[in-house]
Amino acid sequence: MKLLETLTQTPSVPGREARIRAVIEAYVTKHKLVDELRTDAMGSLIGIRKPRPKGKAKNPPLKVMLAAHMDQIGFLVSYISAEGFVRVNPVGGFDTRNLFARRVRVCTASGDLPAVMNPAGRPIHIASADEKSKVPEITDFFLDLGLSGDEVKEKVKIGDMVVLDGPFSEVGNYVVSQCLDNRVGCWAVIRTLEMLKHHNCEIHAAWTVQEEVGLRGAIPASFSIEPDIGISCDTTLCCKTPGVPDEQRVTVPGDGVCLKVMDSSTIADIGLLEDLEAVAAKKGIKCQRGVLPRGGQDGAAIQRSRGGVRTAVFACPVKYIHTITEMSHKTDLESYPALLSAYLETL
Numbered sequence: 539m540k541l542l543e544t545l546t547q548t549p550s551v552p553g554r555e556a557r558i559r560a561v562i563e564a565y566v567t568k569h570k571l572v573d574e575l576r577t578d579a580m581g582s583l584i585g586i587r588k589p590r591p592k593g594k595a596k597n598p599p600l601k602v603m604l605a606a607h608m609d610q611i612g613f614l615v616s617y618i619s620a621e622g623f624v625r626v627n628p629v630g631g632f633d634t635r636n637l638f639a640r641r642v643r644v645c646t647a648s649g650d651l652p653a654v655m656n657p658a659g660r661p662i663h664i665a666s667a668d669e670k671s672k673v674p675e676i677t678d679f680f681l682d683l684g685l686s687g688d689e690v691k692e693k694v695k696i697g698d699m700v701v702l703d704g705p706f707s708e709v710g711n712y713v714v715s716q717c718l719d720n721r722v723g724c725w726a727v728i729r730t731l732e733m734l735k736h737h738n739c740e741i742h743a744a745w746t747v748q749e750e751v752g753l754r755g756a757i758p759a760s761f762s763i764e765p766d767i768g769i770s771c772d773t774t775l776c777c778k779t780p781g782v783p784d785e786q787r788v789t790v791p792g793d794g795v796c797l798k799v800m801d802s803s804t805i806a807d808i809g810l811l812e813d814l815e816a817v818a819a820k821k822g823i824k825c826q827r828g829v830l831p832r833g834g835q836d837g838a839a840i841q842r843s844r845g846g847v848r849t850a851v852f853a854c855p856v857k858y859i860h861t862i863t864e865m866s867h868k869t870d871l872e873s874y875p876a877l878l879s880a881y882l883e884t885l
């Protein structure tokens with residue numbers, strides 16, 4: 539949990555993944571989880587774990603790519619007014635209804651600055667009925683750093699990253715935090731490498747960049763890795779909550795990691811999915827199938843790279859996804875690296 543907490547509390551939005559990459563790089567290096575480690579031109583971190591066979595090595599080994607995107611949804615500074623109010627451009631999909639009265643962190647070259655985020659307009663006491671019912675556009679929001687225009691302009695640059703600020707905590711049987719999407723996937727890949735004992739396959743663990751703006755980092759990463767099998771490691775919706783019809787729940791919390799059947803970017807290889815389910819059944823690891831009508835993940839980029847790659851999609855169920863109160867059930871977290879490592883040991 540400590541590692542997952544550190545990952546969720548390290549800001550990194552699309553195109554600004556240096557901080558989270560440094561955390562992951564330091565961890566996998568310290569614990570000797572990979573044999574080779576490189577950062578590609580776009581910033582994805584790629585570690586190679588050579589086969590560690592029990593007996594004689596298979597020749598040549600199957601090449602398996604694990605892809606977990608490192609970026610979280612956030613903003614880049616787009617404008618600073620004379621009074622020091624900062625406007626931002628979103629990188630990733632926000633529901634503006636979740637952006638009222640938020641504490642945010644403005645990450646500058648000289649350090650992080652706290653700020654608050656609100657939509658432009660009048661508070662409830664003096665707002666018109668019309669204003670009260672309007673859902674603001676993302677461009678209506680601004681940041682207040684509590685500093686003068688000159689002070690803000692001295693410290694903040696156009697292009698600096700901004701993230702929502704929220705703590706990591708445990709609530710009942712769940713963990714709650716911002717950016718469980720997709721620090722859970724990053725964590726699961728690390729835990730998998732830690733749990734693996736003997737395996738014949740060659741594992742290429744890619745912590746990718748810029749997924750939230752269209753799977754951009756996974757495209758060159760899969761092109762260079764040229765895998766035989768791809769496994770996207772991400773999160774997915776869990777809407778088993780009031781106000782959502784049960785047929786739209788996507789996943790059930792506590793039923794184990796979701797093996798995605800399809801979303802709007804990928805139809806998973808059904809043979810791989812069945813192999814994974816067979817391993818889960820044999821080892822007594824919980825997992826569930828899920829279909830997401832809209833949404834994508836890095837698997838789409840892997841599947842369509844070069845001549846095509848057989849691809850499966852792991853996704854941890856997350857309630858209230860893309861808010862700062864994302865919730866994941868501990869059973870689903872545990873089953874994720876348990877199943878992934880058990881499966882890799884069979885290849």
Ligand SMILES: [Zn+2]
Pocket residue numbers: 607719720749772773835
């Ligand atoms: Zn994601």
